Amino acid sequence: xxxxxxxxxxxxxxxxxxxxxxxxxxxxxxxxxxxxxxxxxxxxxxxxxxxxxxxxxxxxxxxxxxxxxxxxxxxxxxxxxxxxxxxxxxxxxxxxxxxxxxxxxxxxxxxxxxxxxxxx
Numbered sequence: 001x002x003x004x005x006x007x008x009x010x011x012x013x014x015x016x017x018x019x020x021x022x023x024x025x026x027x028x029x030x031x032x033x034x035x036x037x038x039x040x041x042x043x044x045x046x047x048x049x050x051x052x053x054x055x056x057x058x059x060x061x062x063x064x065x066x067x068x069x070x071x072x073x074x075x076x077x078x079x080x081x082x083x084x085x086x087x088x089x090x091x092x093x094x095x096x097x098x099x100x101x102x103x104x105x106x107x108x109x110x111x112x113x114x115x116x117x118x119x120x
Contacts, residue, residue, distance in 0.1 A: 011100065014099035024045050025046070029047075033098045038068060053090065077109055082114075091119055094120060
């Protein structure tokens with residue numbers, strides 16, 4: 001098995017293990033993160049209804065002009081997601097790191113969302 005395929009499979013296993021315990025509810029939805037090499041995507045999801053309530057991505061035109069695949073891009077994405085969540089009266093969430101390490105861009109995204117008003 002190639003190392004890239006092994007890393008991907010390991011991340012999927014970690015994510016499944018975490019998702020057994022974490023579930024988003026209407027009162028406290030799930031804050032899911034996906035990180036690729038070039039971009040970062042964050043969503044706030046109500047798992048009971050199966051709906052994405054709020055989403056933000058570094059691929060959006062608002063964020064495309066600046067950096068997208070580094071910590072600065074993650075910080076901007078986190079702030080945008082928190083602002084959109086406030087508009088929909090969402091204040092508390094459950095954080096789902098998606099099998100990624102809580103480090104670097106994932107941690108920066110979470111910290112910026114906390115600073116902008118989300119609680120988790």
